[in-house]
Amino acid sequence: MKNEHYLELDYLKGIGIILVILGHSFFFTGFDLVNKERYFGYYYIFNFIYSFHMPLFFIVAGFLSNKEYGIKYFYISKIKRLLIPYIFINIIDYIPRHLFSSFVNNSSNSLVRVIFYSGVATWFVYTLFMIFLIFPVLDKYIFKKDKYYIFLYFLLIINMLNLEIFNVNIFTLNRIVFYLTYFYFGYILKNYYEKIKQNKCFNNGLLYVVLSIFSIFFLYKYSENNITKVIYPFIGFMLCLKFSLSLKRYKNIKFLEFCGKNSLIFYLLEPFFAAIYRVGLVKVIDLKNHYIIVILFFSLKLISIYISAIIINKIKILSFLFGNKKKI
Incomplete structure (x- = not known):
């Protein structure tokens, strides 16, 4: 059975990866642009972006994982899509990071770090792959059970409490516990997505205003406690989803669609x-x-x-090494 394609999710990922590139642009300038006292505007934009841009990708990943699949094909596809690009980009990263160590902020990217601690700039790929490793078990014994929503409450609570027992860096277990919350939310969202899109309240322009006002107030308090850090990504995601659906309704934006479809390439090349x-x-x-x-x-x-992604898409071996779904 052919999987349904959601153009708005391409737009959503496109928005997300552009925000990643913008958010990283406030670093390394020598001006300390995320300093709240000196550059409040930059600080506010930076916090807004970082409050939800990575959870957004985990929500989309969970959404797209809510489907029928075979275990063998599932793991092969994740190895091709995530593990091979992860290994490839860390091999490529190792050489310049050590040859030109004076020009980079972190010259350490050992084999131990790559295997156990997600490398230097590839934590997202590593963490998502680790979630997919345990996904079939979670899917069978938790996600598909009658009271599946209890697990989401459990994840929300332990992240809000920020329990020390889950603060383990090896295999990015701390990130897995945190981002699994949004992955699972995306998985559940798939079950109600069509009803949500048709809901009058969701399509009401007033929701934009309410979410925007709430997000502005919430963001001001964002960094002050774990509750806001856990909840805010849902607000940012809903704002971006509504915007993506609006774009889909009125125009077919090839640039944003391309960015979304190639968001992994964008993420890997950005550093x-x-x-x-x-x-x-x-x-x-x-x-x-x-x-x-x-x-x-x-x-x-x-x-x-963007130009590099176009070139990579035209060269089959590069396309494969960067996780695109093209056969060599």
Whole structure:
């Protein structure tokens, strides 16, 4: 049975990966742009992006995982889609990180770190793969049971309590516990998605206003406790989902669709271009205006990654190594 394609999810991932690139553009400028006292505007935008942009991808992953599958095909597909790109990009990352250690912020990327601690800049791929390793068990014995929602409450509570017992870095167990909450929420959302889209309250423009006002207030308190950190991603996701559905309703935006479909490539390439342009803009050209640096840093990275993704899609072996679903 052919799986249904959701164009709005491509838009959603496109928005998410653009926010990742923008969020990273506030780093490494030498201006400490996420300092609340000195640059409140940057601080606010940064917190807004970081409050939900990565949970968004786990929600989408959980949503798309709610389907029938064979165990063998499931694991093979995840190895191709996640594990091979993870290994490949960390091999590529190792060489320049050690040869040009003076130009990077972290020169350490040992084999131990790659195997047990998700590498330097690939934690998302590693954590998602680890969730998929245990997914069939969770799916059979928890997700598909009658009182499946109790597990979601359990995850919400333990993350709000921030229990020390779950604060374990090896195999990114701490991240698995946190992001499994959003993965599972996406899984459950799939069951009610069509009804939600047809609901008058969801389609009412007033919901935009309510969510926006609530998010502004909530974000101001975002970093003050674990409750806001756990809840806020749901608000950011709903705002982006409504926006994505609006875009789907009125226009077919190829750029955003391409970014979404190739979001993994964008994620894997971003640290390399970030290092290149950081050195160029800050150390070589020595720009002093932080507005110009942020704009150039963001736009140059986005354009370069976009062009690179087009090239990668045209070369089968590269497409395979970056996790695209193309056969060699």
